[in-house]
Amino acid sequence: MSFTETTTTSWLSRMKGAVGRIFFGIILVIATTVLLFWNEGRAIKTYRALVEGAGLVVSVDSASVDSANDGKLVHISGLVKPLATPQDDTYGIAAENALRVVREVEMYQWVEKSESKTEKNVGGSEQTTTTYTYSKQWRTDTVDSSDFKQPGGHENPSRPIDGETFTVEKAAVGAFTLDGSDVAALGSSKRIPLGQEQANTFQTSLGMNVRPQNGELYAGSNPSSPAIGDLRIRYERVDLSEASFVGGQHGDRLSGFTVSNGREIFLSAAGRQSAAEMFETAQTENNIITWIVRVAGLLGMFIGFACFLSIFGVIGDVIPFVGSIVSFGTTLLAAVATLILGPIVIAIGWIAYRPILAISIIVGGLVIAFLFIRLRRKQPQTAPLGRPAT
Incomplete structure (x- = not known):
């Protein structure tokens, strides 16, 4: 058994819907930003609690x-x-x-x-x-x-x-x-x-x-x-x-x-199971939950950016193939914005909840980069063929 219904949505109605999606997108991006930041704190606090518990049990x-x-x-x-x-x-x-x-x-x-x-x-x-x-x-x-x-x-x-x-x-x-x-x-x-x-x-x-x-x-x-x-x-x-x-x-x-x-x-x-096995399993579960929330947060952030930018696709749909091109571009832009903002929020969460370790990792990375550049500069450059090196 089946029933078919055909409906037509005017361009003006679609524009009204797109304006509503802008506000929804902003709220979703803010909510997922908070979620990602909170998740890093939750993961670190849980990790520390389990480490402390393993020493007390x-x-x-x-x-x-x-x-x-x-x-x-x-x-x-x-x-x-x-x-x-x-x-x-x-x-x-x-x-x-x-x-x-x-x-x-x-x-x-x-x-x-x-x-x-x-x-x-x-x-x-x-x-x-x-x-x-x-x-x-x-x-x-x-x-x-x-x-x-x-x-x-x-x-x-x-x-x-x-x-x-x-x-x-x-x-x-x-x-x-x-x-x-x-x-x-x-x-x-x-x-x-x-x-x-x-x-x-x-x-x-x-x-x-x-x-x-x-x-x-x-x-x-x-x-x-x-x-x-x-x-x-x-x-x-x-x-x-x-x-x-x-x-x-x-x-x-x-x-x-x-x-x-x-x-x-x-x-x-x-x-x-021994206490050590149970704490090890709990740490593994904590890591899995952390990554699940990270992926869910990044996906939600992408959807938020996509909703925020969807109005440009609706505007372009006055000429359908133009709208499809614009929608493809806004989707890529939403993905890029997510890949920029998401990791930044996660990094800020690490710095906020684990400042010493986070700063140490950043400093270590800068030192390695500095030594690599300095080593490259000290290497003798090869002279072009046919010309003696000076």
């Missing part, structure tokens, strides 16, 4: 709690034991010795997809042809059909039941107690098989025909030919046998530890 036996370590940064490894049973009280689904129970619900729904093609006209106007296609899909999220371009004949019913997560409040690693969500985040998932007993419970609650199918539940008339509004319900349990943690000891509780620069340290890993 004490590895202890998780089998017992030593009050002498109260308030210290400690590292433990051991067997994980949930201190409760996670369960979905509404439908009576529980998992002994698990850390978490997850209810997943898919509903068969209409989904809209759109594809647009834009052509420029002489005079600066644009003609956009958009094709909307509709298909039926199993989705865990709720698709609001009222937002469809053509909602008639593609109505999605309201979802009678949503997915939900049930996590134990606390879990133990030896004699230490931790927040259940911190431990469950490290676990692995496994399907909980559902049968006719659970199907009867859901049928009574939902008022729909529910049957077990391949370990999950199907709510609807015919699984081989699903109808809009049909449901697939499954449950998973999250288990974890052993884990390692680094955090502040407060009685028998392990939680975040605040170092001298105000950063909080709480590290976790599935299985048994």
